[in-house]
Structure formats: structure tokens, C-alpha cells
Amino acid sequence: MYSDKCSASYGFSVFTISGFSVQDLDKYGINIYPNPTSGRLNVDLINSVENASYRIISISGKVIDEDSLSNTKNIINLSSVHKGLYFIELKINRQIVVSRIIIE
Numbered sequence: 001m002y003s004d005k006c007s008a009s010y011g012f013s014v015f016t017i018s019g020f021s022v023q024d025l026d027k028y029g030i031n032i033y034p035n036p037t038s039g040r041l042n043v044d045l046i047n048s049v050e051n052a053s054y055r056i057i058s059i060s061g062k063v064i065d066e067d068s069l070s071n072t073k074n075i076i077n078l079s080s081v082h083k084g085l086y087f088i089e090l091k092i093n094r095q096i097v098v099s100r101i102i103i104e
Helices: 022-027
Strands: 013-016 030-033 040-045 052-058 063-069 073-077 084-092 095-103
Touching: 022 030, 030 084, 030 095, 040 084, 052 073, 063 073, 063 084
Parallel strands: 013 095
Antiparallel strands: 030 040, 040 073, 052 063, 052 084, 084 095
């Protein structure tokens, strides 16, 4: 018997922050600034975490940059990235938070 339905469970939650609301990011203990940025993006995590990482994704879905977040205060160098709208995907403690960023 053939079925075209499938499902999978990956053991983490996904939260999408739509917009630039600092209050929403604060709710998850995340501070991303400056936004818009000219190339240096700060990502502060209120709480110390293990296994935190980020991905910068273009609006076409291409992963531009990715790495781990090793501290509560992190700096991401985006100076070589073209101007435009991007998404930052943060994976922290088995949760994923996505927010928009603008590179000027």
C-alpha cells in the first residue's frame, strides 16, 4: 500500500519572530543589534547556553553564513555580505528562533 504522507519529529520547537520587535526577542532572552547593520551584528544571549548556533539565510533560502554561538555576547561579521534583507536563525537549547535583519 502506497502513502504519500510522511511525518518526522526532530525534538525541537520552532518560533518565528515576525518583524523587528525587540520585545519579542527579549521574551526569548535574545538581543540582536544593530538592525539594520552595516556589517557587524551583535547577538547577545541573556542566559548562558550550550549548543547554540546561528545561520544567516538570504530571502531566496541560501545559507550565507553559519557558526556556533560560544558566549553570551557574540559578534557576527557580515561586512562581505551584499546589502539586503536576510533572516537570522538561532538554534538555542533545542528551540529555533528566526528574525529578519537588514544589511545596509
